[in-house]
Amino acid sequence: MSAGASTRVAAPAPAGPARSGSGLVRTALPPVLLGLVAILLWQGAVTVLAIKPFILPGPFAIGEQFTANLQNVLNGMAVTGRNALIGLVLGAIVGVLLAILSALVRVFDEMAAPVVAAFAVVPIVALAPVLYTMFGANAETARQLVAALAVFVPVYFNTLKGLRMVRPVHRDLMRSYAASNWQATKTVTLPTAVPFVFTGLRIASSLAVISALIAEYFGGPVGGLGKSITSAASSSNYGLAWAYVLGSIILGLLLYCAALGLEKLVSRRAPTA
Amino acid sequence: MTTAALPVQHAVQVNAVSRVFAGRKGASVTALDAVSLTVAPGEFVSLIGPSGCGKSTLLRLIADLDTPTDGSIEVFGKSARQARIDQDYGIAFQQAGLLPWRTVTGNIELPLELHGTGKAARRERAAELIELVGLTDFAGHYPDQLSGGMQQRVAIARSLAESPSLLLMDEPFGALDEMTRERMQNELVRICAETSAAVVFVTHSIPEAVFLSNRVVVMSPRPGRIRDVLSVNLGRVSDRGENLREDEGFFHSVSQVRELLHGSASTGARGVETR
Numbered sequence: 001m002s003a004g005a006s007t008r009v010a011a012p013a014p015a016g017p018a019r020s021g022s023g024l025v026r027t028a029l030p031p032v033l034l035g036l037v038a039i040l041l042w043q044g045a046v047t048v049l050a051i052k053p054f055i056l057p058g059p060f061a062i063g064e065q066f067t068a069n070l071q072n073v074l075n076g077m078a079v080t081g082r083n084a085l086i087g088l089v090l091g092a093i094v095g096v097l098l099a100i101l102s103a104l105v106r107v108f109d110e111m112a113a114p115v116v117a118a119f120a121v122v123p124i125v126a127l128a129p130v131l132y133t134m135f136g137a138n139a140e141t142a143r144q145l146v147a148a149l150a151v152f153v154p155v156y157f158n159t160l161k162g163l164r165m166v167r168p169v170h171r172d173l174m175r176s177y178a179a180s181n182w183q184a185t186k187t188v189t190l191p192t193a194v195p196f197v198f199t200g201l202r203i204a205s206s207l208a209v210i211s212a213l214i215a216e217y218f219g220g221p222v223g224g225l226g227k228s229i230t231s232a233a234s235s236s237n238y239g240l241a242w243a244y245v246l247g248s249i250i251l252g253l254l255l256y257c258a259a260l261g262l263e264k265l266v267s268r269r270a271p272t273a
Numbered sequence: 274m275t276t277a278a279l280p281v282q283h284a285v286q287v288n289a290v291s292r293v294f295a296g297r298k299g300a301s302v303t304a305l306d307a308v309s310l311t312v313a314p315g316e317f318v319s320l321i322g323p324s325g326c327g328k329s330t331l332l333r334l335i336a337d338l339d340t341p342t343d344g345s346i347e348v349f350g351k352s353a354r355q356a357r358i359d360q361d362y363g364i365a366f367q368q369a370g371l372l373p374w375r376t377v378t379g380n381i382e383l384p385l386e387l388h389g390t391g392k393a394a395r396r397e398r399a400a401e402l403i404e405l406v407g408l409t410d411f412a413g414h415y416p417d418q419l420s421g422g423m424q425q426r427v428a429i430a431r432s433l434a435e436s437p438s439l440l441l442m443d444e445p446f447g448a449l450d451e452m453t454r455e456r457m458q459n460e461l462v463r464i465c466a467e468t469s470a471a472v473v474f475v476t477h478s479i480p481e482a483v484f485l486s487n488r489v490v491v492m493s494p495r496p497g498r499i500r501d502v503l504s505v506n507l508g509r510v511s512d513r514g515e516n517l518r519e520d521e522g523f524f525h526s527v528s529q530v531r532e533l534l535h536g537s538a539s540t541g542a543r544g545v546e547t548r
Binding site for chain 1: 333337357364370383
């Protein structure tokens with residue numbers, strides 16, 4: 001039965017995100033153009049309407065301050081970014097581990113659900129002052145913990161959801177193989193959950209930066225972006241304050257893009273059905 | 274009982290099995306009602322019937338993916354549960370159910386890996402099976418790079434990985450187009466001849482059941498019962514080929530099954546359904 005020959009049609013290559021150069025230009029050009037037009041309009045409005053810098057400095061003034069204080073902004077980004085990253089890693093590890101525990105042990109899930117829901121609605125940054133007194137006002141620990149707590153919630157929920165997405169046919173298959181609980185978890189449940197974990201991480205990445213930065217407003221050592229924004233603003237250096245805001249936007253984007261890149265990399269073979 | 278005096282052992286023996294699903298508010302659905310069936314070693318038996326006749330339920334019970342409400346099931350003289358634990362059967366579902374993050378080789382190796390076969394032996398067996406189902410050029414591909422028919426062939430190779438003496442197949446070709454389907458049937462006939470495993474095959478398709486089987490079990494719905502069992506005398510399964518589809522005996526058996534399914538004399542005796 002030579003059925004093979006006629007069926008050996010080349011399988012279509014999966015349509016990847018690979019774009020030609022001109023496609024990339026076409027995708028990237030409109031938003032860049034829109035951004036440029038917005039900046040020009042902004043600068044025009046500030047100049048023409050003579051808006052005072054403490055209300056809104058022009059983008060050129062902000063850019064000037066940004067380049068003049070580049071080293072300070074970069075230092076601030078390093079301090080806040082480090083806190084956010086430590087929080088992200090810590091919160092993600094705890095979130096994934098607890099989600100696995102919840103998925104395996106039903107009682108634990110029932111106990112944890114209301115607690116995690118409470119975490120989700122409490123404005124976690126509000127814990128910062130309490131944590132500063134707990135860990136000392138000259139340590140970064142409080143900020144890292146705030147970021148970790150903010151990260152924990154989306155990672156936990158997404159992972160738990162992913163762990164419950166095992167397809168019935170895979171569950172039947174594992175049972176037919178008389179696979180142990182751990183074998184089934186390792187071969188089917190965890191790989192199915194991985195794309196969900198990374199979706200959680202992507203959401204958490206921006207939360208980590210926001211939380212680490214806002215936590216600086218409540219005290220602790222100087223040097224981070226949040227402290228720099230407040231001190232620049234309180235010394236009437238509005239252009240500089242905005243330069244630090246620009247730095248935090250870049251930091252947030254960096255972490256988000258890193259998480260997105262990781263997600264894309266891992267979920268190439270994600271279950272589609 | 275001594276080994277010498279052992280009677281001919283059945284591959285599958287289903288004794289007066291019922292399965293009742295509890296519905297809401299006390300309402301219950303009888304999926305199977307006192308069904309009895311035996312399958313001899315090496316025999317190819319198809320279960321056919323309209324939707325809701327319990328054919329898939331019966332297969333799941335034999336596979337011990339579900340437990341009967343009443344009655345007993347023996348697989349090679351053991352309880353269905355023990356047979357599952359001993360890995361006496363291989364199974365294929367309507368959905369290929371491949372793990373998308375594993376290559377073709379990785380998917381076929383899965384059962385061997387779970388049961389502790391060494392890496393080299395696994396590779397060797399997988400290569401053998403990939404050749405058997407004619408996918409040698411695709412060993413390193415991922416499931417989403419394969420067509421539906423190819424995925425189903427991988428699933429069948431996977432079900433054969435541990436050389437089971439019983440194959441359970443739940444409409445494995447149900448989602449394929451007619452041409453692919455006939456080709457897959459031809460391949461299944463060839464594979465069965467090579468492995469000499471008993472097969473319990475659930476299908477919707479009359480020609481498929483007749484082409485593949487030694488016996489066709491016709492079932493009726495609500496409650497699920499066996500209406501009749503038809504022996505198909507078309508020669509050994511291993512000798513069946515493409516020509517059989519044009520055979521007078523084939524058409525005769527097809528219309529016989531159709532009559533049994535509809536419970537009365539069929540009107541178009543010679544017509545063959547498209548699936």
